[in-house]
Amino acid sequence: MPTAPALTARWTPLRPHPKHDAIYRDESRFVVTAAGRRSGKTEVHKRLGVLLACRDLRPDSRTFFCAPTAPQARKIYWEDVKDLVPPQLVRSINETRLEITLIWGGQIIVAGLDAPSRIEGGNLDRIFLDEFADMRPHVWPRHVLPALGTTGRAGRAWIYGVPEGRNHFYGLAKEAQDPRNKDWRYYHWRSEEVLLPEDLQVFKDTLDPLTYEQEFGASFLNFEGRVYNAFDWSVNAIERLSYDPALPLIFCFDFNAAPGSAVVCQEQLYTGNRPEVAPVFTAVIGEVNVPQNSDTRVVCNRLLQDWGHHAGKVTVYGDASGGAEGSAKVEGSDWDLIAGPEGVLSRHFGTRFHMKVPKANPKIRPRVNSVNGRLLTMSGHARMLVDPEAAPKTCECLDGVTFLPGGSAFEIDKKGSEAAGLTHWSDALGYYIHFEFPTPSTGHDAGVMSAR
Numbered sequence: 272m273p274t275a276p277a278l279t280a281r282w283t284p285l286r287p288h289p290k291h292d293a294i295y296r297d298e299s300r301f302v303v304t305a306a307g308r309r310s311g312k313t314e315v316h317k318r319l320g321v322l323l324a325c326r327d328l329r330p331d332s333r334t335f336f337c338a339p340t341a342p343q344a345r346k347i348y349w350e351d352v353k354d355l356v357p358p359q360l361v362r363s364i365n366e367t368r369l370e371i372t373l374i375w376g377g378q379i380i381v382a383g384l385d386a387p388s389r390i391e392g393g394n395l396d397r398i399f400l401d402e403f404a405d406m407r408p409h410v411w412p413r414h415v416l417p418a419l420g421t422t423g424r425a426g427r428a429w430i431y432g433v434p435e436g437r438n439h440f441y442g443l444a445k446e447a448q449d450p451r452n453k454d455w456r457y458y459h460w461r462s463e464e465v466l467l468p469e470d471l472q473v474f475k476d477t478l479d480p481l482t483y484e485q486e487f488g489a490s491f492l493n494f495e496g497r498v499y500n501a502f503d504w505s506v507n508a509i510e511r512l513s514y515d516p517a518l519p520l521i522f523c524f525d526f527n528a529a530p531g532s533a534v535v536c537q538e539q540l541y542t543g544n545r546p547e548v549a550p551v552f553t554a555v556i557g558e559v560n561v562p563q564n565s566d567t568r569v570v571c572n573r574l575l576q577d578w579g580h581h582a583g584k585v586t587v588y589g590d591a592s593g594g595a596e597g598s599a600k601v602e603g604s605d606w607d608l609i610a611g612p613e614g615v616l617s618r619h620f621g622t623r624f625h626m627k628v629p630k631a632n633p634k635i636r637p638r639v640n641s642v643n644g645r646l647l648t649m650s651g652h653a654r655m656l657v658d659p660e661a662a663p664k665t666c667e668c669l670d671g672v673t674f675l676p677g678g679s680a681f682e683i684d685k686k687g688s689e690a691a692g693l694t695h696w697s698d699a700l701g702y703y704i705h706f707e708f709p710t711p712s713t714g715h716d717a718g719v720m721s722a723r
Contacts, residue, residue: 279354279355280354288465290458291311294316294458300454301428301430301447301456302429302431302455302456303431303446304430304431305433305434305444306460307460307463307487307488308433309466310489313347313401316431317351317355317399320336320352320429324373324377325357325373332396333377333393334378334379334397334398335397336380336382337384337390337398338383339405339406340383341383341386344381344383345381352379356371360374361373368380384415388414390418391418395415396424398418398419398426398429399428400428400429400430400431400432401432402432404434404435404439404440405432408439415428416428434485435485436491436492440491444491472650474486474487474710475650476649476650477710478640479644479647480647482640496673498672499643499668499669501642502647502669502670506547506646506647507646507657508656510543512555512658512661514557520537520583521538521585522534522578522616523587523588523702523703524567524587524588524590524699526590526605529563529564530563530565531560532559532695532699533573533574534557534558534700534703535555535557535558535559535574535577536554536556536700538552539551547652549652552654552655552656553708554655555658555700556662557578557662558661560664562692567609571609571614571615574616575616581620582623584623587625588627588703589628589702589703590605590698590702591629591632627706627707633702637710638702640710641704641708641709641710642697668695
């Protein structure tokens, strides 16, 4: 990418990459880019959009910077775009509507496409669509493409982001790679091509190989198989694990009338001789499985039967919704039954009892990523082991839960998995893992390209 004029202090040098430069110079009408996290795609498109808008002297020109939602768009674009536009070219700035009006009348607008009508009703000369895989599939064919088709004034679009399985973003990427589509161009690069090894090491140490390949390799992977793809019986479930009475005990809950389920863990030091196991790991040392006629009280009593002798700290994690379909109907919320003034576990363990439950459950994707990253990292380390005899249903879940065939990315096949009696134990475990060991934020591209 050629050196941009020092229009404002925000125009800092970028780490060079030939495809950044190619995008900057490309005059194709539709440009699709799949690139790894933090590899500069958003920054390059911000700069390109501002330059094109500032060179378009038509009084009714409009340039849009868009993301899936309005809050995302504001976070990704607004402050940076304001800082990139030379102040001498600005007539006015509307902080409410996220609009910059240039001195000749042209506009630069930041918008979320959760309300796609925002881009309609006027000229659409150019639009930049970030995190396109997270946008609703109908946004492009029903709203963006028609708005770009003004007779005698065809607009241009730049579509970019990180893949999310093989959804609508994958469809446009394929279209852009078809040599018959002369108006289209496709670009791809991996994060390793831009970032330094030390920048990526934290992600290699925490993300599983498949998630890393999607997020930083920008690969369109087919998520139609196992949800917990990093689970390997020969790595994660081949040895008996011991209970350490000196360490805190962890109870993980997923609320169901049947089966009643819970998972028991400890964070332990590994004393075995397998080099692939991390020095500190999550040890799944037990579970509760009550196939029929269960409720939260039954599950808690089963936990006390097996673990009530524990003399140390006990912490509970689990479903933030509190099991609205279960015990809550007749006895109060499930969390009240566990941790309320008369809660089964809180009364038994007293001041040694603690709970860590967020106000809302995490989304499926980050929860699954956190579990996979604990099972096996890109660096080859297993940070979670499951005792195959003490926690057999947990092993079955991690091995057998699948994605919904033909569904969107990260849509778990609940009916198919439920028929086999699965998902509950892996869900319960996932609430804990994601609370304490979330995969690090992959962040956004803004600002990471500054030269060192």
